[in-house]
Amino acid sequence: MLMKTMTKEDLTRFTELLDSYYNWPTHYEFKWIVPAHQKMEVLIHFEGIEKIVIKEKLSGKGNYLSLSVTLYLNSSTEVLDIYKKLKSVKGIIQI
Numbered sequence: 001m002l003m004k005t006m007t008k009e010d011l012t013r014f015t016e017l018l019d020s021y022y023n024w025p026t027h028y029e030f031k032w033i034v035p036a037h038q039k040m041e042v043l044i045h046f047e048g049i050e051k052i053v054i055k056e057k058l059s060g061k062g063n064y065l066s067l068s069v070t071l072y073l074n075s076s077t078e079v080l081d082i083y084k085k086l087k088s089v090k091g092i093i094q095i
Contacts (some may be wrong), residue, residue, distance in 0.1 A: 011080065018076035025074040030082065031095040036065045041089050045082070046071075 006014070022028065034042055036058060046052055051072040058065055073079060086092060 015076045015080065018079055022076070024076070025072060027070050028073050028079055029068055029070045030079075032067045032069075032086070033093040033095065034065055034067060034089065035091040036063055038089055038091055039065055039067070042067060042086060042092065045085050 032042065039056075043054070046054070046069060049071065053068075053070040055068040056065055071082075083094065086094075
């Protein structure tokens with residue numbers, strides 16, 4: 001999902017899809033690929049959050065990092081809020 005290019009209608013549809021698939025509150029897994037040196041710029045957004053699981057995998061050459069972050073969230077709105085916060089991270093790719 002590319003938050004930078006989504007229209008209001010796209011966001012509404014994405015919210016509806018999340019709400020039809022998940023029974024909130026539940027665990028939700030985010031996945032991103034980021035330049036390895038941007039790791040802390042992503043993870044700082046999750047400081048102090050309880051019930052979090054973070055998995056990392058460095059690319060073969062060490063230039064990129066795959067991040068999977070699983071959180072216990074109350075609603076699709078919280079999912080969108082996190083995507084919106086992280087859209088400013090330079091070089092981030094949302095999977």
